[in-house]
Every structure is written in C-alpha cells, then in structure tokens.
Amino acid sequence: MAETPLLTLTGITKRFPGVVANRDINLAIQRGEIHAIVGENGAGKSTLMRIIAGLYQPDEGQIILDGRRIQMRGPRDAARLGIGMVHQHFMLIPRFTVAENIVLGEEHARGGIFSPREAEARIRELAAQYQFELDPTELVENLSVGAQQRVELLKVLYRGASIIILDEPTAVLVPHEVEELFANLQSLRQAGKTIIFISHKLDEVLEIADRITVLRAGRVIGTVPASQATKEQLAEMMVGRPVLFHLEKPPVKLGGPPIGVLEVRDLTVLGAHRREAVSGVSFVVRQCEILGVAGVEGNGQTELVEGIMGLRPVARGKVILLGRDITGRPPSTIRNSGVAFIPEDRQRQGLVLPMSVWENAMLGYHRATEYRRGVFYDLGRIKDRVRSLIRTYDVRTPDINGRVETLSGGNQQKLILAKEMSSSPTAIVASQPTRGLDVGATEFVWQRLLAARAEGLAILLVSADLEEVLALSDRVIVMYRGQIVTEFVPGTLPATTIGEYMLGIRRDTPAPVGGEKA
Amino acid sequence: MKRRWVSLGLSLLGPVSALLISAILGAFVMLAIGKNPLQVYAVMISYNLGQLDSIGSIFYRATPLIFSGLAVAIGFKAGLFNIGVEGQYYLGAFFASWAGVYIKGLPAYIHLPLVILFGIAGGVIWAWLPIYLKVKRGAHEVITTIMMNSIASAVMLYFIHDVFMDQNQGTLGAPRVRMPPIQPTARMPTMLGFLHAIGIDMPNYVAINWFLVLAILAAVAVYYLLWRTPFGYELRAVGQNPQAAEAAGINTKNIQYQAFLLSGAIAGLVGLSDVLTYFGYLDIDFPKGYGFSGIAVALLANNNPFGIILSSLLFGFLERGGLGIQALAGVPREVTTILEGVVILTVVTVTAIIGRRVRAYERHMAALATAAEPPIDTQAPGRGQ
Numbered sequence: 001m002a003e004t005p006l007l008t009l010t011g012i013t014k015r016f017p018g019v020v021a022n023r024d025i026n027l028a029i030q031r032g033e034i035h036a037i038v039g040e041n042g043a044g045k046s047t048l049m050r051i052i053a054g055l056y057q058p059d060e061g062q063i064i065l066d067g068r069r070i071q072m073r074g075p076r077d078a079a080r081l082g083i084g085m086v087h088q089h090f091m092l093i094p095r096f097t098v099a100e101n102i103v104l105g106e107e108h109a110r111g112g113i114f115s116p117r118e119a120e121a122r123i124r125e126l127a128a129q130y131q132f133e134l135d136p137t138e139l140v141e142n143l144s145v146g147a148q149q150r151v152e153l154l155k156v157l158y159r160g161a162s163i164i165i166l167d168e169p170t171a172v173l174v175p176h177e178v179e180e181l182f183a184n185l186q187s188l189r190q191a192g193k194t195i196i197f198i199s200h201k202l203d204e205v206l207e208i209a210d211r212i213t214v215l216r217a218g219r220v221i222g223t224v225p226a227s228q229a230t231k232e233q234l235a236e237m238m239v240g241r242p243v244l245f246h247l248e249k250p251p252v253k254l255g256g257p258p259i260g261v262l263e264v265r266d267l268t269v270l271g272a273h274r275r276e277a278v279s280g281v282s283f284v285v286r287q288c289e290i291l292g293v294a295g296v297e298g299n300g301q302t303e304l305v306e307g308i309m310g311l312r313p314v315a316r317g318k319v320i321l322l323g324r325d326i327t328g329r330p331p332s333t334i335r336n337s338g339v340a341f342i343p344e345d346r347q348r349q350g351l352v353l354p355m356s357v358w359e360n361a362m363l364g365y366h367r368a369t370e371y372r373r374g375v376f377y378d379l380g381r382i383k384d385r386v387r388s389l390i391r392t393y394d395v396r397t398p399d400i401n402g403r404v405e406t407l408s409g410g411n412q413q414k415l416i417l418a419k420e421m422s423s424s425p426t427a428i429v430a431s432q433p434t435r436g437l438d439v440g441a442t443e444f445v446w447q448r449l450l451a452a453r454a455e456g457l458a459i460l461l462v463s464a465d466l467e468e469v470l471a472l473s474d475r476v477i478v479m480y481r482g483q484i485v486t487e488f489v490p491g492t493l494p495a496t497t498i499g500e501y502m503l504g505i506r507r508d509t510p511a512p513v514g515g516e517k518a
Numbered sequence: 519m520k521r522r523w524v525s526l527g528l529s530l531l532g533p534v535s536a537l538l539i540s541a542i543l544g545a546f547v548m549l550a551i552g553k554n555p556l557q558v559y560a561v562m563i564s565y566n567l568g569q570l571d572s573i574g575s576i577f578y579r580a581t582p583l584i585f586s587g588l589a590v591a592i593g594f595k596a597g598l599f600n601i602g603v604e605g606q607y608y609l610g611a612f613f614a615s616w617a618g619v620y621i622k623g624l625p626a627y628i629h630l631p632l633v634i635l636f637g638i639a640g641g642v643i644w645a646w647l648p649i650y651l652k653v654k655r656g657a658h659e660v661i662t663t664i665m666m667n668s669i670a671s672a673v674m675l676y677f678i679h680d681v682f683m684d685q686n687q688g689t690l691g692a693p694r695v696r697m698p699p700i701q702p703t704a705r706m707p708t709m710l711g712f713l714h715a716i717g718i719d720m721p722n723y724v725a726i727n728w729f730l731v732l733a734i735l736a737a738v739a740v741y742y743l744l745w746r747t748p749f750g751y752e753l754r755a756v757g758q759n760p761q762a763a764e765a766a767g768i769n770t771k772n773i774q775y776q777a778f779l780l781s782g783a784i785a786g787l788v789g790l791s792d793v794l795t796y797f798g799y800l801d802i803d804f805p806k807g808y809g810f811s812g813i814a815v816a817l818l819a820n821n822n823p824f825g826i827i828l829s830s831l832l833f834g835f836l837e838r839g840g841l842g843i844q845a846l847a848g849v850p851r852e853v854t855t856i857l858e859g860v861v862i863l864t865v866v867t868v869t870a871i872i873g874r875r876v877r878a879y880e881r882h883m884a885a886l887a888t889a890a891e892p893p894i895d896t897q898a899p900g901r902g903q
Contacts, residue, residue: 016878311764332767343765352759363755364766367748376746406881 004067006031006194007052007163012061014047021047023218025061029163034185034195036205036226039215040238040438041409045198048215049165052196053085054078084156085165088172090148094141099123101140102155126157130187145296146177153184157193164188165196170204174296175466175499182208200238200438202231214238239439249472252454258286259322261458262308262339262427267317269300269307277303279482280317285427285458290449292473292490293462296502300482301462302344305431308460309341310334322426335364340420344431344462346409350416353405357397360404361386361419393418394444410441417448427458434468446472466498480504528876532869533818533829539868540860547856548849558847565842572838574713574724579834580827581726581791582607582805584733586812587819587826588740589641589785593659594821595744596777597757602648602663603785604809605670606641610786611793612674613640615800616682618700618793629703634790641786642779644670649778653771659778667809678802696801706794729791736784737823744823753777785809814862820869833858 005028012025022044029035039045050056052063054072063070065081072078075085092101099120107114120136127134132150140148149169156164166185170178185195185208199205205212206226213223214237221237262285271277278300285291293301306312308319310331319327326334335341341364343349351360362371362382371382386400395414397407404412413433420428430449434442449472453459463469469476470490477487478501485507488498500506545555566572586603593600600606614637621632648666651657677697684698708727713720720726744750755763756773764770788808793800815833819825840854 019881309765330767330769331764332769335767341765343762348759349761349765352755352762354758355754359751363762366751366766372748376742377748377751379746402880403877406877 003030005029006066008062008064009048009052010062010064012048012051012058012063014044014051014056014058021218022051022058025215025218025220027213027220027223029194029196030211031194032189032192033210034189034197034208036197036199036209036212037215038198038200038202038205038212038234038238040200040440041436042438043215043238044218045215046167047218049085049167049196049198052078052163053083053165055085079159079161082160082162083165084159084161084163086149086152086156086167086169088167088169090152092140092148092151094139096140097136098134098138098140098143098151098154099136101151102136102158104155106159123154123158126154130157130184130191132184144177145172146174146180149173149177149181150184153188157188162192163194163196165198167198168200169197170199170201172297174502175495176503178204202234205234206231216240235439249450250454252288252456258288260284261287261322262429262460263318263320264304264308265318265320267304267307267319268315269303269312270315271300271303276315277482278307281479281482281484282317283477283484283487285460287426287456287458288453289475290453290459290461290473292469292476293460293479294466294469294476294498294502295464295479297464299479301431301464301479303482304479305344305429305460305462308334308429309339335423338424338426340423340425340428342413342416342420342428342430342433344435346412346416347405351404351412354403356401357390357395357404357407357415358383358386358400361389361400361415363419365419365423389418389422390415392422393448408441410437410444413437413441413445417445421448421452425457427460428452429460429462431462432464433461434463434465442468466495466502470498478502480507483509485509528872529820529822532820532872533825533865535872536865536868537832537861540857540864543860543864544853544857547853547860551849551853553847553849558843558849561847562839562843565846566835566839570719571721571724572842574720574726575838576831576834577730578724578726578791578796579837580830581730581733582788582808583811583815583830583833584730584737584827585784585788586808587815587830588733588736588812588823589781589788590809590812590816591819591821591823591826592740592744592753592777592781592784594816595757596753596774596781597760598649598652598774598778598781599660600645600663600778600781600785601660601813602645602666602809603781603788603812604807605663605667606644606782606785607788607809608670608674608804608806609640609644610637611640611789611800611804612677613637613643613786614704614790615697615700615793618704619682619698621704622701624703626703629701630706630794633700633704633794634787637790638783638786641782641784641788643782645778645782645785649775652778653775671806675802678800684799694801696799699799700794704794705798706790708795725791725796727791727795729787729795732787733791734827736787737827740784741823749773749776788812814858817862818865832861836861 007029009025009027012022013020014022025048037045037048047056051058054075054077070081072081096104099116102123103119108118123136132154134147134150134154140151143151153164169181173181188195197205197209206229209226211223211225212229212234214221214234216238265282267278267281268276269278281304283291293304295301303312307314310329310333314328318325321337321339324337326337347353352363371377383400390397390400393414395411395418397411404415407415433449434445437445449459449461461469461472473490475487475489477484478498479485480502481504485504486501497506541559548555548558566576586607589603590600614633617633617636621629624632644666648659648662651662652659679695682697684696686698687693706727706729708725709730710720710722710724744754752763752768752773755766755768756770760770789804792805797804811833815826815829818829818832836854836858840851843849844851
C-alpha cells in the first residue's frame with residue numbers, strides 16, 4: 001500500500017483512573033477499505049473507536065486525517081470531519097419514523113417549519129444510492145433489528161460521513177441479516193466509503209474485512225491482510241496463546257435408556273401486556289443431554305426460562321422435574337429441588353453487584369444451615385468455602401470481600417457457574433451463558449457445561465448465538481413467536497435453513513388458526 | 519487486614535471531608551450576616567465541649583435521632599424510602615402514652631417494658647398500611663407515607679385534644695392541650711444516678727436517659743441483623759437488586775413487608791425518650807420532625823448503624839451548638855438549620871464523588887490481581903454511553 005492512509009493514529013494513549021485503556025496505539029486506515037479491529041473484551045477496542053469518533057480525547061498521541069492533524073472536542077466535531085459511528089446499542093426513538101430518526105438533530109426547517117416530505121425524499125435518494133431497503137415513513141418500532149441497524153447507518157451517511165465506525169454490528173443480528181449487512185457494507189465500500197468494523201467474531205471479520213488489526217491489553221499486536229490471515233492465527237494474537245476451536249463433545253454412555261429429567265408440557269406463559277409469549281411449548285431434556293433453544297431474541301425464550309424457574313406465572317401446561325410437578329412453585333422450591341439457574345443477564349439477574357464476592361457466592365443458597373452457627377452466619381466457614389469454590393472455578397479476584405462489580409464479566413460468570421454447579425443440581429437452565437464474554441471465558445463456560453453433561457445432568461441451553469447452540473447441543477429446538485417451529489440434531493441442517501426457521505419463513509408445525517398477534 | 523483499614527479509612531473520608539467543606543460553606547453564611555465565622559465556630563465548640571451539661575444534652579438530643587436514623591436505614595437497605603417515620607413515631611408516642619396513663623397497678627419492671635412495646639406497636643400499625651398497599655397494589659411508599667404523616671398528626675391532635683385531654687390540670691391559667699401524666703411506673707429513669715455513681719457530675723436538669731443505651735443496643739442489633747443473618751442478607755439483596763434476589767429464590771415482597779414493619783417498629787421508639795423521661799405526658803407541643811431528621815442522619819451515615827450513632831451525635835452537636843451561638847454570639851438559630859442543610863447537601867455530593875473514585879480504585883486492584891488478564895478497565899467511568 002503505497003497510498004498515504006486516510007486516517008493515521010500515532011502514539012495514542014488513553015488513561016482512566018487506575019488503568020491505561022489504550023497504550024501507544026499506531027494505526028493506519030486506508031481510503032476505501034473495510035478495516036476490522038478485533039480483540040477480547042477489555043482489549044481497548046471501544047475506547048479507541050470512541051477516540052476516533054470524538055467521544056474521548058486521547059491523553060497522548062495524534063490523529064491525522066487526510067494529512068492534517070485534527071483535534072476533536074466531541075462527536076459533532078467528528079461529524080463535521082466526516083466520521084460517524086454506529087453504536088452497538090441503537091439510539092433510536094421507537095415512536096418516530098425512519099425519516100424523523102435520521103434527521104433528528106439535523107432537521108432542515110424552512111421558516112421554522114420542518115418538512116417531513118423533503119427529509120423523506122432525501123432519505124429515499126440516499127437509500128437508493130447504496131441499495132438499502134428501507135421505507136422512510138415506517139415507524140422504527142415496527143422494524144426488525146437488521147432494518148433498525150440500516151437506519152443507524154443511514155443516519156451516519158445523512159450527516160455526510162466518509163468514515164463509518166461500526167461497533168460489534170453483528171452481535172444483534174441473525175445469519176440472514178448479517179448477510180444483508182455485509183452486502184450493504186460492500187456497496188458502501190464501492191461508493192468509496194471507509195469502514196472500521198469492530199468485532200470479536202473472527203469468521204465474520206475474515207469474510208468482510210480487507211485488513212485486520214488485533215488489539216490486546218490496550219496495545220496493537222499487529223495488522224494483517226484478511227486474505228493472508230487464518231482464524232487460529234488471529235485468535236492466538238488476541239488471546240496470547242493458542243485457542244482450541246474444536247470442542248470435544250464425546251457421546252455419553254448410559255447404563256440404560258436415558259431418563260427424562262426436565263419436562264415441559266404444553267407450556268403457555270404470558271409476557272408483557274398479558275400477551276402469550278410462550279404458546280403450548282413441549283419438550284423433554286434427558287440426562288446427559290444438552291437441549292439447545294435457538295431463535296431470534298424476543299421470541300419467548302426469556303419467558304420460557306422464567307416460566308420454568310417460577311419467576312413468571314404459568315398460564316397453562318406443566319413443568320415436571322423427575323416426575324414431580326413443579327409448575328408454579330416458588331423459585332426457591334424449584335432451585336432446592338435441583339434446578340440450577342444461569343440467568344441471561346448476569347448483572348441484573350445473576351448477581352447483586354454492590355455486594356461482596358463472598359456474599360454473591362452464596363446467593364440463592366444463603367439459607368443453608370452449614371453457613372450458620374445458631375442464627376448468625378459463620379463468616380469464617382463461609383469464606384473458606386467460597387475460597388475453595390473460586391479456586392476450583394478459577395475466579396480471579398484480589399479479595400473475596402471486594403464488591404463483585406469490580407470483577408470482569410468472565411469472572412462474574414465463573415462465579416455464578418461456581419455457585420450454581422456446586423449445589424449438586426440434576427438439571428441446569430442456562431440462558432445466554434457466554435453473552436459478552438471473551439474467548440477464554442467462553443471456552444471455560446462451554447467446558448463446564450460439557451463436563452456437567454458428562455456427569456449426567458440435563459441441560460437446557462438458551463442462546464441467541466447460533467454457533468454456540470450448534471456447538472454444544474445434542475438436539476436443538478427453534479423458537480419463533482413463542483412456539484417451537486422445528487427440532488433437529490446439529491449438523492443435519494444447513495445454517496441458511498436454520499436461519500429461515502428462526503425468521504419464521506419456514507416451520508414444521510402448522511401455524512395456529514387465525515395467526516398470531518404480533 | 520491492611521485492606522480493612524484502608525476501606526474503613528475510605529468510608530470515613532466522605533463524611534469527614536464533607537464536614538470540612540460544609541464548615542467552609544457555613545462560614546460564608548456567617549460572613550453574609552456580618553459574623554466572624556472563626557469566632558462563631560470557636561463559641562460553638564467551647565460551648566458544646568467545654569461544659570458537662572452541653573455534652574449530656576448532645577447525647578439526649580442524639581437519642582431519638584439514633585432510633586429514627588435506624589428506622590430510615592432499614593428501609594433504605596431494603597430499597598424502601600420510609601418518609602413515614604415521622605407519623606409512625608407520633609403514633610408510637612401516643613400508644614405508649616396511653617398505656618402509660620391508663621394501664622394501672624403494674625410494677626415498673628413490667629409497666630415500662632409494656633409501654634415500650636406499645637410504642638413499637640404504634641409504629642408498626644402506622645407502617646402497615648403503606649407497605650400493604652405497596653406489596654399488594656404497587657402504591658409508592660413515598661406518597662403513601664407522606665399522606666400517613668399528615669393523617670398521624672391530625673389523629674394525634676384529635677386524641678390529645680378531644681378524647682384523652684387531661685381534665686385535672688388545676689384551675690390556674692388556661693389548661694394545656696395534653697394527656698394526663700404518665701404514671702411513675704412507666705417513666706424511663708434518667709442516667710444521672712448512674713453517671714454520678716461513676717463520677718461524672720452531670721447537672722440534674724439534663725434529661726439524658728436509658729433510652730440512649732437502648733438506642734445504641736438497637737444499632738448493634740440492627741448491624742448484626744443486617745450483616746450476620748440470612749434475613750438481613752435477603753433484605754440487602756432485595757434492596758440492591760430485587761431482580762437478582764427473586765431469581766435466587768428470595769420472596770422479595772415478603773422481605774420488603776417485614777423490613778418495613780421492622781422500620782416502623784423502631785420508628786415507634788423515636789418519641790419515647792422525650793415523652794417518658796423529659797415531659798412525662800404527651801402534649802400538643804411534643805417535639806416534631808425527628809422522622810425527617812432521621813433521613814438526614816441515615817444519609818450522612820450511609821445507612822451504617824454505627825455511623826448512625828455518630829451522625830446523630832453530630833446533629834445533636836449542631837442543635838446544642840445552635841443554642842450556644844444564639845445566646846453567646848448573637849447568631850440566629852436559623853443559621854444552624856442552614857448549616858444542617860449544607861451538611862446534608864455536601865455529604866450527598868462528596869460521598870458520590872468519592873465513592874466513584876473508590877470503586878475505580880477497587881476495580882483497578884481487581885484488574886491487577888487477575889494476573890493473566892491485563893489491567894484494562896472495561897467499565898471506566900464515563901464510558902457508559
């Protein structure tokens with residue numbers, strides 16, 4: 001590349017109290033390329049992107065755009081310089097139309113009067129230019145996640161961005177939508193736009209990017225052309241050691257026929273606004289088995305899990321554990337009868353963040369008599385037990401008296417795993433167990449789940465990450481609008497077909513008469 | 519062990535620096551009214567600490583505040599804002615007075631504990647409706663307890679004036695609006711005898727009494743309850759993250775119910791030190807406002823029971839000092855009220871700022887300890903977009 005780069009960062013360092021998030025970063029972005037930035041959680045990707053997007057000011061170093069040194073005081077400066085960012089969490093107003101969302105903050109008014117027609121026309125033009133499928137008059141709340149992301153992209157383009165930063169754009173998309181996004185990105189590249197793409201999904205990065213920069217511990221480890229990189233090589237650069245991608249999932253030998261452990265019969269659970277979120281779902285999880293639940297998020301998986309765990313009233317149907325009806329029992333009873341629970345949002349449902357590590361390590365099991373002497377807690381005994389627990393589960397913490405919120409996401413999840421799995425359960429309900437975790441911690445969680453499976457536990461695994469479901473499960477069910485639309489064994493269906501089931505384009509079970517209310 | 523001292527130091531850093539800042543802000547108030555702040559503070563300190571009756575008075579003034587602060591803190595710990603301590607202690611005082619006046623013929627060692635139990639019952643009864651409405655109907659406790667406060671003050675007035683007014687006040691002057699005197703068997707003795715016995719020559723007009731010891735014991739009990747029992751554990755978990763508590767199998771509504779009634783029970787004790795020792799009867803000028811002061815006390819102490827003892831003493835100090843600077847430095851009492859407000863405001867802001875720093879420091883330590891992982895902060899302040 002003899003060309004002078006469009007954007008050059010030299011010696012960028014950014015410190016936060018007590019930490020250095022970016023350390024002496026050197027990075028050159030070429031005009032018209034798709035440049036991926038990969039790295040584990042906490043590697044400093046987001047901080048770096050926020051510096052480029054003008055949200056943070058670096059403590060040291062320079063940013064050179066088109067040969068000129070620039071200094072930005074905020075995102076408005078960045079926008080003026082043609083830099084725009086699409087955040088992982090969309091910043092859209094659901095009750096506004098596509099056009100209203102796009103022009104928000106940039107409304108052109110004539111004599112104080114805003115003309116939506118004019119804005120809509122401009123957006124239509126813009127969308128056509130880059131072959132985006134989008135109706136500017138539609139309300140954002142009616143759009144799919146993929147379409148909402150296109151709105152965010154258009155928002156940035158509308159403001160005249162020539163450099164577009166995308167923060168983990170595929171994290172929220174189903175396979176089919178990822179393809180659409182990639183097609184959009186290709187056409188943007190053809191139109192001469194420069195794209196910076198943050199991700200930790202290596203397959204995607206290899207598919208879409210021209211060049212890839214790996215960050216680790218706030219430093220640049222290297223930049224490689226995608227055509228010459230391999231997944232293994234990138235993973236090693238990211239983690240600092242070789243990473244196994246191949247999961248050992250040995251068939252488990254049983255003495256006799258497998259016993260159904262956790263059974264759900266014709267379960268109906270109401271969601272928000274008393275709508276049926278889960279409608280007549282039935283399945284059995286057997287011992288030594290992982291049953292995966294795939295599906296686009298928001299298709300009743302959360303309510304299914306909460307219905308099973310007693311956190312949400314069951315409208316109809318039954319939940320049966322080893323032949324015992326546990327439908328509608330309080331969560332404590334369900335836990336005590338042997339169902340371990342790994343909730344989908346570890347910070348909101350799994351932990352009490354301001355409480356200490358040792359207190360969180362007994363959450364849910366805190367009434368156990370072995371923790372007490374008389375009416376009072378035996379702190380010595382509890383802490384001894386917690387220390388051995390966190391050693392076994394490799395939870396890294398300086399001090400078990402410290403607040404659990406100071407731990408990294410991976411260590412928080414390990415702590416949840418430690419307390420749930422050490423309670424000798426017969427079944428595990430695991431919801432999004434690796435969400436937001438880096439490669440190392442994900443590997444650990446997967447191995448623990450497989451180990452539990454080998455020990456004979458029945459595991460219900462709900463995940464929005466299709467790869468994860470396929471890698472771990474013995475059988476998979478796909479949920480769409482609260483129903484099971486198919487069941488299959490991983491490896492027997494191509495990803496595109498699974499995607500069609502997830503989007504409701506295809507179903508094995510007949511749709512209910514009268515259709516579902518959206 | 520070293521860490522423990524570090525964290526104790528850090529937790530005191532907030533209140534102490536806030537006090538210094540509010541002293542400086544208070545100085546501006548005094549300058550504005552043409553007083554020399556150094557002189558005023560000097561008067562306040564010498565008046566408060568230079569004479570035994572002031573010290574006794576500070577402890578006497580702190581007594582109801584300890585109960586009130588504890589009541590508020592229990593609510594806060596369970597995620598409930600009990601503004602109703604005010605009304606709950608009116609009712610507690612009325613119940614106790616009724617039992618002190620009309621239950622007759624009991625020896626003191628039965629009568630006094632019984633009267634105290636009546637006070638507790640009054641607080642619990644007045645706390646019941648708000649928490650019932652909250653748990654069953656989702657009515658916000660802040661709204662309902664404010665309403666209950668208004669009702670309590672009207673109800674108490676009605677009882678004192680219309681139902682139980684003392685008709686035998688003699689013929690001299692206009693009769694006071696008050697209930698008949700509480701029987702001697704129900705009066706809480708002062709600590710003067712004890713203090714004299716251990717060689718502290720406390721003047722006889724100081725009403726320092728055994729409710730002080732009861733309040734300190736209550737603080738210790740609350741500490742053990744919150745931090746050493748499964749119930750306290752659940753209460754704190756519910757207060758800090760009800761969703762996680764529920765997922766962990768804790769019956770959050772039940773816990774809130776019990777916590778609020780406990781808060782009401784302690785609130786019922788707030789007024790007893792005044793009624794059962796100093797006044798000896800419940801009258802219409804019975805001291806008001808302890809419930810609101812309790813919110814400030816709990817806030818200043820960050821809901822820590824031992825901190826509540828200290829912050830109650832601080833408020834006692836300011837109140838007593840207010841008398842001193844009014845009499846000796848010509849500073850109006852209102853300045854003391856302003857000072858109290860300034861203390862609360864600075865404590866709230868300063869502790870928030872320091873708390874953020876402390877958490878960043880803790881996170882840094884945690885990151886360093888995870889040796890294999892680099893010291894990268896994924897939740898640096900300001901990053902949350």
